[in-house]
Amino acid sequence: MDLGEIQAYAYFFFTAFLVAVLYGYIFHLYRSEKKGTRDYEKYGQMALDDEVSSKPIEKKEESVDSQKLAKGE
Amino acid sequence: MFHWLEERPFFFAVGVFLVVSFAGLIEILPNFAEASRPTVGTKPYSGLQLAGRHVYIEDSCNACHSQLIRPFKNETDRYGMYSLSGEYAYDRPFLWGSKRTGPDLMRVGNYRTTDWHENHMWDPLSVVPGSIMPAYKHQFTQNADLETAYAEMVTVQSVFGVPYNKPITMKDGSSETVKLGASFEEEKANMLAEAKLIAADMKNQDVKDAVANGEIPKIVALIAYLNSLK
Amino acid sequence: MGNQNPLAYDYTVAKWFLWATIAFGIIGMTVGVFIAFQMAFPELNYLFGEYGTFSRLRPLHTNGVAFGFTMSGIFATWYYVGQRVLKVSMAESSFLMAVGKLHFIVYVLTILLAVVTLLSGITTSKEYAELEWPLDLMVTLFWVLWGVSIFGLIGIRRERTLYISIWYYIAAFLAVAMLHVFNNMEVPTYFVAGVGDWYHSVSLYAGTNDALVQWWYGHNAVAFVFTTPIVAMIYYFLPKESGQAVYSYKLSLLSFWGLMFVYLWAGGHHLIYSTVPDWMQTMGSVFSIVLILPSWGSAINMLLTMKGEWEQLQSNPLIKFMVLGSTFYMLSTLEGPIQAIKSVNALAHFTDWIPGHVHDGTLGWVGFMIIAAMYHMTPRLFKKELYSKKLMETQFWLQTMGIVLYFSSMWIAGITQGMMWRATDEFGNLSYSFIDTVTVLHPYYTIRAIGGALYLIGIFIWAYNIYKTMKSGRELEDAEVNVNKSPMAENR
Numbered sequence: 204m205d206l207g208e209i210q211a212y213a214y215f216f217f218t219a220f221l222v223a224v225l226y227g228y229i230f231h232l233y234r235s236e237k238k239g240t241r242d243y244e245k246y247g248q249m250a251l252d253d254e255v256s257s258k259p260i261e262k263k264e265e266s267v268d269s270q271k272l273a274k275g276e
Numbered sequence: 277m278f279h280w281l282e283e284r285p286f287f288f289a290v291g292v293f294l295v296v297s298f299a300g301l302i303e304i305l306p307n308f309a310e311a312s313r314p315t316v317g318t319k320p321y322s323g324l325q326l327a328g329r330h331v332y333i334e335d336s337c338n339a340c341h342s343q344l345i346r347p348f349k350n351e352t353d354r355y356g357m358y359s360l361s362g363e364y365a366y367d368r369p370f371l372w373g374s375k376r377t378g379p380d381l382m383r384v385g386n387y388r389t390t391d392w393h394e395n396h397m398w399d400p401l402s403v404v405p406g407s408i409m410p411a412y413k414h415q416f417t418q419n420a421d422l423e424t425a426y427a428e429m430v431t432v433q434s435v436f437g438v439p440y441n442k443p444i445t446m447k448d449g450s451s452e453t454v455k456l457g458a459s460f461e462e463e464k465a466n467m468l469a470e471a472k473l474i475a476a477d478m479k480n481q482d483v484k485d486a487v488a489n490g491e492i493p494k495i496v497a498l499i500a501y502l503n504s505l506k
Numbered sequence: 507m508g509n510q511n512p513l514a515y516d517y518t519v520a521k522w523f524l525w526a527t528i529a530f531g532i533i534g535m536t537v538g539v540f541i542a543f544q545m546a547f548p549e550l551n552y553l554f555g556e557y558g559t560f561s562r563l564r565p566l567h568t569n570g571v572a573f574g575f576t577m578s579g580i581f582a583t584w585y586y587v588g589q590r591v592l593k594v595s596m597a598e599s600s601f602l603m604a605v606g607k608l609h610f611i612v613y614v615l616t617i618l619l620a621v622v623t624l625l626s627g628i629t630t631s632k633e634y635a636e637l638e639w640p641l642d643l644m645v646t647l648f649w650v651l652w653g654v655s656i657f658g659l660i661g662i663r664r665e666r667t668l669y670i671s672i673w674y675y676i677a678a679f680l681a682v683a684m685l686h687v688f689n690n691m692e693v694p695t696y697f698v699a700g701v702g703d704w705y706h707s708v709s710l711y712a713g714t715n716d717a718l719v720q721w722w723y724g725h726n727a728v729a730f731v732f733t734t735p736i737v738a739m740i741y742y743f744l745p746k747e748s749g750q751a752v753y754s755y756k757l758s759l760l761s762f763w764g765l766m767f768v769y770l771w772a773g774g775h776h777l778i779y780s781t782v783p784d785w786m787q788t789m790g791s792v793f794s795i796v797l798i799l800p801s802w803g804s805a806i807n808m809l810l811t812m813k814g815e816w817e818q819l820q821s822n823p824l825i826k827f828m829v830l831g832s833t834f835y836m837l838s839t840l841e842g843p844i845q846a847i848k849s850v851n852a853l854a855h856f857t858d859w860i861p862g863h864v865h866d867g868t869l870g871w872v873g874f875m876i877i878a879a880m881y882h883m884t885p886r887l888f889k890k891e892l893y894s895k896k897l898m899e900t901q902f903w904l905q906t907m908g909i910v911l912y913f914s915s916m917w918i919a920g921i922t923q924g925m926m927w928r929a930t931d932e933f934g935n936l937s938y939s940f941i942d943t944v945t946v947l948h949p950y951y952t953i954r955a956i957g958g959a960l961y962l963i964g965i966f967i968w969a970y971n972i973y974k975t976m977k978s979g980r981e982l983e984d985a986e987v988n989v990n991k992s993p994m995a996e997n998r
Contacts, residue, residue, distance in 0.1 A: 214302050221295070221535065221767060231278045232756045243759070247751030249669040250742050253590040254988055255513050260460060261666040283667050289676055292766055296681050300688070300722055311714040311782070319533030334627035338560035342856055346779040350928040353936055361781035364713025369631050372717055372780065376856040377545070379940040406945040410544075410551030410559045427695035427702030435693055436712070460701055465615045 289489035301487070315362030317447040320438045320454050323502065324467040324474075328501025331494045332371070335412060340377035343370075343505070356383040366438060378409055385506040390477035393499045398480070412495075416483055420497035426463045429456050471496045474503075515589045516597040517887045519606035523582030524880055524887065524943060528969045530578055531876075532620075534570025537563055539962045542955035546948060557625050565636045566624045571868065572634060572731060574617050579876035580678070580735040581613070581652065581980075585670055586883050588656065588743045592663035602658045609651040617787040618622045628705060632720050634727050635689050642690045649686065653679055670758045674738030677766060681730040689723035714781050725773035732867060734765070736835075736875050737804050743879050744808055744828045750816055750989040753810035757803055764800030768793055775846035778855065787848070794846035799995040801839035823898035824992055827878035830906065834870025838863060853928070858947065859920025862913045869909045869961055877901075877968055884972050885993050890979030891986075892994035897971045905964035911957030919950035 235241040249260055281288050289319050321329060332338070345351050347358040359382055364370055388396075392403060397415060400407040432438040433456060440456035457463030468487070475487040483493050544550045544560045551559045585606060589595055596603050620637055623629070629636040637645065656679055660668065668676075692707035711719050745752050752758055774782065774790020809832055812818065818825045841863050845854045854860065885892055892898070926946065928938040979995070986993055 210302065217298065225763060228278055229760060233711050233761065242991065243755045244954070246667055247745065247755045248668065249665060250519065250671070250745040251751055253593065253746070255515055255593060255595050257593060259593050259665040263664055263666040285657060285668065285676070288668070289680060292677050293680050293684070295763070296677070296770055297684060297764045298767070310716055312712050333629060333631040335559065336565060336629065336631065339561045339564040344780055346852070348928070350936060352932065353938070357929065359781050361714040364781070367713045368709040368716065370710070370713050370716040370720070371631060374633060374776065375676060375828055375860065376855070391735050406941050408545060408548040408944060410548060412559070414556040421703065424695065425704030427699035427706065428708050429695055430699035431695040431708055498664045
């Protein structure tokens with residue numbers, strides 16, 4: 204197997220992998236919205252409500268995980 | 277997993293970088309060695325030609341002239357044999373250009389002469405009525421930078437192994453050698469010898485006098501370069 | 507932070523870059539209009555001796571608008587948008603403030619030196635990478651400083667999740683860093699040979715390889731200077747100005763990854779029918795077509811953001827600039843792939859259709875977006891009401907006309923030239939000599955130059971309007987500034 208052939212296989216599988224990841228991402232975006240774990244659309248508000256005194260959509264200190272912990276889930 | 281990435285800037289950046297660099301790795305790297313092998317008969321540039329190439333770059337001739345003949349009948353009819361990868365093996369940088377405001381120059385040495393170039397660079401309209409190319413009269417009064425050309429020859433020889441002073445097999449089986457002087461003075465003598473041959477075909481008296489006095493105006497170097505494009 | 511002095515965004519660096527955007531915009535585009543007139547009237551080549559020829563000025567124009575105007579615009583918006591969507595002020599970190607200021611200083615110094623060296627003919631000849639190695643190092647330095655600024659600000663952010671604009675800025679930063687480093691690999695000859703000009707260098711790659719690396723760079727410099735940061739801008743400024751959140755945030759995320767993956771492949775379309783291997787040319791061609799998807803994903807997302815709010819298009823000139831900008835983005839991301847189809851490329855390559863295509867994107871998309879962004883920022887930076895709405899409207903229509911004249915004349919010129927190059931008579935001989943294909947273009951070159959001049963007049967109006975805003979715009983209270991729609995004098 205010469206370099207060109209390895210290159211071709213590597214290319215094919217890596218592309219296939221990335222396509223799978225991309226579809227996985229689409230799936231993830233819609234599923235997390237449906238299950239209510241994360242509403243991606245609310246991040247769109249970041250551009251509109253952006254004064255330094257505005258309340259962040261999600262504060263940096265409290266991640267989703269720590270919120271869960273606080274709620275005792 | 278995806279959201280994890282979205283709120284961790286460092287890993288996010290790594291992810292973006294991987295996705296972005298993939299194309300370059302696949303496209304460019306593996307072909308490198310093969311694409312840089314010279315075709316039979318391709319010679320490195322002599323000192324004077326290289327000095328001329330620097331003039332070509334300094335005045336950005338490549339902004340309007342390509343050096344790439346595509347494999348179409350109308351292009352090969354107009355400019356000659358289509359380009360081969362190995363013909364560019366000593367072109368650092370490549371000068372393919374991206375726009376033909378003027379014609380291609382890949383093989384201009386085959387159909388234009390010293391005399392034609394001299395007239396054309398002095399006053400393009402005198403040889404090509406309707407031309408929109410500017411005249412480049414300053415090339416007749418300023419001298420070419422021979423030291424930098426020599427420095428580049430030494431660099432490409434020692435860093436990239438460009439075969440100066442080595443026999444190169446030509447298409448007809450004969451062999452030719454492109455000289456590189458051991459010192460700048462020695463190389464300057466080579467350049468001057470070549471310049472004298474060019475100047476002999478020119479008619480501008482100032483240029484002829486300069487060459488006779490051991491100077492090389494830019495135009496002489498440029499013509500040496502253009503004549504070498506074959 | 508003391509309570510008596512409430513925290514506010516610090517726009518010092520953004521203001522500096524705003525000035526730079528306007529100044530370099532005027533310089534770069536004036537040179538552009540001048541060289542456009544040179545192509546129609548070649549006598550104009552002799553006004554400034556060897557420094558005034560088309561060939562010397564062309565790199566000055568491309569570098570001036572790409573790395574002067576556009577990049578200043580990118581940095582100006584970064585130092586504005588970055589703080590706002592991360593909800594953190596630069597006043598909170600004296601380190602980041604110092605980095606920002608140093609970034610500006612090194613950047614302006616580099617661009618000014620670039621003007622001097624390019625005029626002197628010191629160039630590597632590679633398009634959009636003409637600068638010689640000492641300047642390449644300076645570019646690297648200010649780029650690193652920008653990186654420190656981006657990741658530093660992100661490090662102290664209050665907002666946990668990064669807004670989509672930040673994604674695009676990060677991508678622009680990383681990709682340009684990679685492209686710049688690899689395309690500018692060069693060996694300084696003086697340090698090897700000990701003679702000659704110290705600033706001269708020779709490319710690490712030769713011939714076909716050099717071309718391949720250069721167009722991998724050249725095409726993606728377009729991607730990551732003229733596209734991703736501009737998308738970053740529109741994802742912030744259009745929703746903010748219109749008061750409408752992005753139509754689909756999910757689509758914006760998907761388009762992002764799509765664009766990242768696909769764009770880098772498309773560089774090969776600059777080398778179709780050249781001596782690079784066939785499969786790379788085909789790959790360049792195919793991926794250029796695929797590229798329509800993520801590009802249109804972003805553009806359609808922007809247009810849909812205006813859903814139900816289209817009356818703003820009539821009432822707010824800034825929305826006009828941004829909506830037409832997205833439309834030109836769609837036009838040029840459709841035109842590009844068409845030109846990348848092999849048979850079309852055979853005709854279009856090397857002709858004026860290519861500059862025509864570039865200018866759809868740069869004048870219509872990049873230019874309009876930066877103009878709108880600076881207009882939007884001005885009242886917030888100076889707490890003044892925008893001086894004149896009518897001037898903005900005038901500017902918009904002048905510039906739109908300019909762009910239409912530009913690309914329509916270049917379409918005709920390019921196709922005419924391409925057809926004439928390949929035309930043969932009944933015996934298969936070429937019908938036209940090369941000069942016939944040059945002289946025939948004179949009217950189109952003239953129209954193009956006029957179109958460019960209209961656009962340039964618009965740029966002067968823009969500069970004037972912003973200047974007047976600062977000097978004599980009505981002072982605004984905080985409550986008047988902290989709104990979505992930019993405050994502007996409606997009756998002037």
